[in-house]
Amino acid sequence: MLYDTRAREISKFIPIKNNQVSIYLCGPTVQSSPHIGHVRSAVNFDILRRWLNELGYKVSLVRNVTDIDDKILNKAVVEKLEWFELAYKYEREFTNAYQLLNVLPPTYEPRATGHITQMIELMEKLIENCKAYAPGNGDVYLSVRSLDSYLTLSRQNIDDLQSAADADDRFKKDVRDFALWKGAKPGEPSWPTPWGPGRPGWHLECSAMAFAYLGESFDIHGGGLDLIFPHHENEIAQSEAAGYGFAKRWMHNAWVTQSGEKMSKSLGNTMQVTELIKQVRPIELRWYLGSAHYRSMLEFSPNALQESAVAFTRLENFLNRAKEILENISDNQLSAEFSSAMNNDLAVPEAIATIYEDLRLGNVALQESNKTELQIRANAIRSALRILGVDPFTATKSDARNQETLSGLVKLAIAERKAARERKDFVTSDEIRDKLANLGITIEDTPNGVRWIQN
C-alpha cells in the first residue's frame, strides 16, 4: 500500500510489469551545497527502493541531475566559475553526501545537458500535436489550455492562479503557458534547434529523460512536496501532451523544517550535510532523517538530532553485545510486525517501534543468557536496520582495520584497570576509566566481564 499524491489516497501498489518497478526521482538542481532537506528526500526514497527490493521487485531508479538552469547561470557569475564548472562542483558534493548517507546509487543518473536531442524530439512532437508553439523569438511554449489534465495533480483551477507579476506575455498565447525552451541570450550557453539557439526550460529535461530511460509509462514519480507545482504539473503536461502515459503514481516527501518553516537560504549553512556530520556520525544522521514518516514534516533541532543519535547507539550497542555471543547475526530475518508496518505506506515510525520492542526483549534475553531468543531478536533488528540503510555491521575495510588497532589499545588499558581493581586500588582504576571516557571510550563492568563502547 502506498500513497498517491494525485489521487490523494493510499492504494495497493501494482507495478506495470510483474516483478519490476520503475521510478523516476527528481534529483537536485546542482546550484548549491546539499542541505538536509535534499538528503532527506534521497533517504526517504532510498528506503522505498530498499523495501521494494526486499519485496522481490527489480527496481530501476532514475534520478536526474539538472545541470542547466537560471540559478546555475546566475550563481556561476557570482562565484566566478564557468556554469558547467559550478554545476559539476555541486554535483560532486551531492554525490558525496549520498554516499556518506549510504543512499544506493541510482540505476542511472542522467544530466539535463546530455539530453538536448531528446528534448528537441519531444518539442517537435508537441508542436506536431498542436500542444506547443514556437512564436519565433527562440522560445518554445507549451499551450496549457490545450490540455484536459493540466493541474490535476495540484487540483487547482487555471484561472485562479496568480500570474507572475513580472511575466512576459508578449509572445505567449496565454500568460500561463510555460517555456519548454528558452531562446539564447548574449553570453548564455546555447544549443542549436530548429527554432534557433537556446537552452532547456526547467521542466523539459524530466519528461525527456523519463521517456528515454523508463519509457512512455512508469510506476512511480517522486520528489519533494514543493515540486508538485509547477514542476511536476508541467512534466505531466509535457508528457501527456506527447501521448505518454507517464507516471502511474506520485509520491512526495515532506521537508525538514526549523521552527515550523521550510528551510531557507538563511538556515542553509548550518543545515548543510558537511556541517551536521561534525555533530553526529553519518549513520546517525541517516537514522534521524529516515525516522519520521516521509509525508510528515521533520522539525529539526540540534537536540533532536543528538537524541536520535543516542537512541541509535542503543541499538548498535545491543547488536555489538549480541555479536560477542552469537556466531552470526542475519540481516535477512525481518519480523512480521516490521514488514507489515512497512507495507502500510512505509510506516517507518511504527516499524521503528517494533525494533525497540525487539531491543527490549533482546536485552532481556541477553541478561538471561537465552541464546535462542537473542538470536531471533538480533536477527530482526539487524535486518530492519539494513532496510533502513543503517546496518552497523557494514563498515569499510579501512574502518575495520582502524577498529582492530583501537580495540587492541583499549584492551591494554582495560587490563591495567582490572589489575588495579583486583588490588582494590579504585583511585587508579577510576582514573583509567575517566581517561578513557575523555577519549570517548565508555567502560562497562558486566557479569560477563568488561566491555567497552566507543561513543
Next chain:
RNA sequence: GGUCGGAUGGCCGAGAGGCGAGGCUCGGGACUGCAAAUCCCGCUACACGGGUUCAAAUCCCGUUCCGACCUCCA
C-alpha cells in the same frame, strides 16, 4: 484571492471512533566498590468552541494560529 498541509505530553514523533505507539528527558526500584549498561514501575497529551455517537485525539460544523505552493526567463 486559489490550492494544499499542519496544531498531540518537557522534547521528538505515530495513530485516525472504543484497550493511552515508540524514543529521549524526568522520578522511583533492581543490579553495582562507584559508575555505566540493562531491566522493571511511574509522570506529564491530543489548538479552541459547538455537534454526532453508548463511546471522539480520531467523524461533522465553525473559529484561531502556523506553514507551503501559485511558473523562473523584465
